[in-house]
């Protein structure tokens with residue numbers, strides 16, 4: 001399991017590129033106390049045409065939806081964030097990278113009415129290998145069913161990718177690690193399979209690909225959507241269905257998927273081995289097509305790859321606090337409280 005982070009040079013904060021080590025916030029920022037943030041995780045991949053960011057506009061759209069659920073109005077537009085994500089990749093000389101934009105409530109007052117706190121945006125990127133372990137793509141991972149359930153739909157919304165949701169994920173992950181598993185899969189409040197701490201789950205039974213539906217407290221994963229599209233492209237039937245737990249023990253194939261985890265085959269659940277060979281044939285096909293797609297080796301007919309372009313240096317200006325990236329020089333550099 002690899003959670004290590006390799007520092008890069010620049011982090012984009014409210015329109016400025018700030019040195020990695022200086023990208024700091026006040027300890028009394030609202031987000032530190034109440035988890036008031038929404039965020040995204042994206043990857044860029046090396047391609048023959050330079051780095052490509054996978055499904056950039058879809059990630060930014062989800063970021064804004066998450067923010068809207070929490071009545072947060074980012075002080076930048078989606079286009080500015082898309083542009084800034086590209087600049088962070090390029091200015092850090094990255095090709096294969098994990099990218100983390102976060103929108104958070106800052107310093108301005110503590111209490112559960114957050115409206116006096118400014119809303120900030122930061123974007124970092126760093127090289128990140130296989131999230132569930134270097135061998136996970138070839139050997140598969142051992143997982144278990146978590147004793148923790150996902151949150152009920154009328155409690156903390158699963159569809160918002162909010163920082164606070166990941167307290168639930170940490171309970172699931174830490175329990176799995178303490179018990180010797182790479183990952184835990186949680187059930188929803190009705191006892192059906194939901195998702196991993198940071199991944200959606202797919203199950204193959206009799207050549208049909210199943211995944212839990214939106215109402216099983218899942219994050220509506222962008223990799224999940226990519227997998228369903230790739231599977232259908234290759235004539236594989238896909239069904240979004242509530243999945244009883246016991247299907248995990250009789251499935252022919254299981255895999256986890258997410259931006260960090262990419263496509264990770266599951267070798268066993270609760271010590272019961274999955275199917276025959278791991279990765280099984282459908283998992284291997286999807287993983288190969290996904291890898292080809294993100295690296296630009298097959299036709300990107302859905303326009304999922306964005307190639308950021310370096311801007312002429314003349315459009316950047318050095319300031320005392322950092323380098324103003326033209327992406328958000330127009331955006332408010334000292335965001336103020338909204339709403």
Ligand code: PMP
Nearest residue numbers: 198199200219221222223258259
């Ligand atoms: N579920 C959870 C809880 C996650 O954190 C993630 C990772 N963002 C996913 C699913 C997969 O989502 P995506 O494919 O959009 O990264």
